[in-house]
Amino acid sequence: MVEKKKRERPAFNRSIAAAISKHYKDVQTNKPMAYLLMASNPLVEIAYAARIQPAFPENYACACAAGHASAGYCETAEAYNYSPDICSYCRNHLGYIYGPGENPPTGGIGEPDLLLITSSACTHYFKWWDALHEIYGKPLIFINTPRVMEPQSKPDFYMDYAMREIEQAIGEIEKAVGVKITNDKLSEAVKLSGEVVDYWQKLLEMQKAVPCPMDYSDLSNALFVLIVLAGTQEGVDLMRETYNETKQRVNEGKGILSKDEERHRLLWINIPFWYKLGIFGYFEDRGCVFPLSDYTHHIWGTTRMDGSKPIESLARKALEGELNTSVDDQIDKLLKDAKEYHIDGVIAHSNRSCRVLSVGMLDAVDIIREELNIPALVLDCDHTDERVYSDAEIMNRIDAFLEMLA
């Protein structure tokens, strides 16, 4: 059997971990607090501009999964009639609400004063916030964005609609919390968010280096900064630190694996198994790294933000992220990036919870396999509900795939 190695992680992970634990303290104490969706969400910057503390139940689901608490929460939600067909992020949170238990991970996520939602991801989220609105009776403010099915020929009135929706939401938020969101404050938040995005884009670019400087869990840690802290100086500072360290690693030729160890560069499609992030270590022990994933590269952080045009920037953010576009858009981006990141194999997580990233995936995998002539493995699983995961079955498929690559 292959030896399991302990690898030294980049130091920025510690700073991010500190930011995460600060965030979970803030959501308990800061008021007013609003629930927000992670997706490519224009409401994050607006919340910071309005001095509203944002909290992210999806991120909380990841934290619960990592702490192996999700299966229990999903079961509780099911006992309250939420079907296993519903996304496990939602079930995790609803289960937490109905039965948090004595020691919820991170100390819990608190009760919101406000519910802010966009349709730029999927129906589950929209329904989720609507259920929360019923449960908590707190104001629900909803930005409806059209799905961009054909990014190449996006009609102009899509932008108009998104901008008007955002303007209207700003008015509703001002009314709900009694704060004026001035242009200056909004511009500042959008400008800071733009700086985070710029560092993020440079960071992703560096994943092209051989050996690959970061692994998938480092990148998904940095996603916390990109999404949750978008619009804050703290976010800019953390992303800069992450970028600087990674740049230094690249300059020194330092990778997660050494240049000799790195034998395969794989593409991961869809969300990881949050309860089993160790799987990336398993791959690394066998010479495989993941420099590219739609989840890290294409869903968020793709829109350049301009502080002088805040509403327009936020509208573009809402429309352009891959969760608000289409399968063809996903395939085009993956085909292009797979070449640039020197990808030679694909692991695709057919994630029963995430329809928006899984419907059409079988076609996507077929096309990538044929166009790039690289092998691909589809794993049927779930991002948070650990009960769906079967170690023997998943590892057997991965082992066979690795044997095929060798």
Add this chain to the structure above:
Amino acid sequence: MSSVLEQMSSAVSNAPAVLQKMKRNTGCRMIGFFHPVIPEELIYAAGIHPVRLFPYFDDSITLADSQLQTFLCSYLRAEWDQIVKGKYPYLDGAIIPRSCEAVTFLYQTWRRHNPYQFIDYINVPWKRSENAISFFAKELGRVKRDLEKFTGREISKDSLSSAIEVYNRNRELLKKVHDLRKSKPPFISGLQAYHVVMSSFVLDKREHNGLLEQLLTELSRRPQSLKAEVRLLLSGGCVIDSRLWGMIESGRAMIVADDVNNGSRTFWHFVEDRTNDPLEALAKRYATVPCGFNTSIADRFKYISEMITEYEANGVIFAINKNCESEKFVYPELDKKVKDKLHVPTLNIETDYLIDMAPLRTRVEAFVESLKV
């Protein structure tokens, strides 16, 4: 049974043959679509026959697995399976709404695997605000231009207005039929009402209007003798399996009202074109259709509670298809409201494509027994 009802139910069960024959006789183009949120008038005004797509209950799903995972709606998978197998030779294309993700993303799958057909999508808003409706009207304008390009013929304002007229007449008549279920006992059974509505998805609307008029006359002359000790409201998304409607009504219960895609949601609201702007009028009407994906729990509860009161339902059956996440997500809170605020008992059953009715029958019978006074 009335001869008109027989005609309607045969149009539903023989839909492929009926449509094939219509195609041969008239040579008209046909476009398929999902959900009651696609403004059919637009298709109709283009001189194209709109066909609401449902799978036929006759074949197991084999080929669809290559494109659609088994955790997606089985009705949609069956539908796609039958499309891939070439069972809809009369279709010239489809329009896909932005609804649940399984349906929405079929747009590109369809285009990839049936590249020679017309294929379009409509961004149906999930909101009923002024912003949303004005956006929707522009979106319909885009689709209108796509359809004009496809047929090579302009869709005039007049043809749109006259399509709206035909469709409003259809809604009016369907509502009259639906209202026959208000009386005690109802003048028409749920299963019969199912066939009445489902046949409107197959037949030409003018022809269907003629049949509806005949049916109303027939039923007023010779009322049926039906029995309904227990009056039920049926709620769900696509409750399209006729065996389920028949099974529920095989005992002492009758479905007196429904809140389903292939039922009242289709005809409940009228198009009101007050400003002579048909696209805006269509947008307003179709943004209001209370489907699972675009409607809040509060709005659904309003819709359902008015119906429960008006049609004097003693119980509600939620029949939701496996993996229909929009409906399943609304269910827990909606169910709570129906029980707590209206004090009406409910039953939840899960349907599936080609499901065996026996286990469902046990649940339904026990529920009906519990409701009997």
Add this chain to the structure above:
Amino acid sequence: MALMFAGIDIGSASTKAILMADSQIISYHIIPSGSDFAESSQVALDEALNKSNSAFKDIAGAVTTGYGRYITEINAEAVTEITCAARGASFLCADTKAIVDIGGQDTKVIKIGKGGRVLDFVLNDKCAAGTGRFIERIATSLGLGLDEFAARSVGSMTKLPISSTCTVFAETEVISRISKGESLDGIIRGVHSALAARIYGLAQRLKIQEAVVACGGGALNAGLMKELRDLTGDITLPPTGIDPRLLPAIGAALIATERYALNPVKHSKLSRPGV
């Protein structure tokens, strides 16, 4: 004398041990896996050794495979049954392009290139309706043995389709239909046909059209094979005399042979408790 190599396939349903030398099968043994994989792998290997009058120390190298490949105390290299089955199939029929392996736990479709190299593979998703368990459960609930169950399917002129794709619901459906007086054999054929359709759908995902070899326990079921042939003409069984369940074990023994040739020192340290 040629060196002897062992392939041990510890599957969820049965454990197979095979001994090969000079690319020839010397002996093999198949037993139910039971709940103790370590025990069953020892027993199967001992029986195979007995049959060929040889001893553990005579084995030059071995590879374990199957779900229990790590849960054995025989200290051999582990390779997945997907790689092994492909190797085994191509050894038996050189022009094999694909395998359909219908096991108890899962159904696999494997696309094969030159020399038995795996080009691509798919497995059924998490649902017993796509595996041999589907047939097994329904046979058991009717109180019929698997052989009789298959024979009745082959003998039936009619085919009554089973509508439920869920194994549990299919069981109740079958029983309620039989109690209504529908043809038992027609229903049994419907059960086989339902599984064949799902396997066919899986194979379609790899767009496989030619030279398929069936293996695994499911390949022993004549009823299932007949329905599969109705869907896809070009599906064959391994050559006469070779139990279709043996393919991964044969592949494992062949891989052991190759690895030994590359590095005799590394690949010959075979041990087990007490030896």
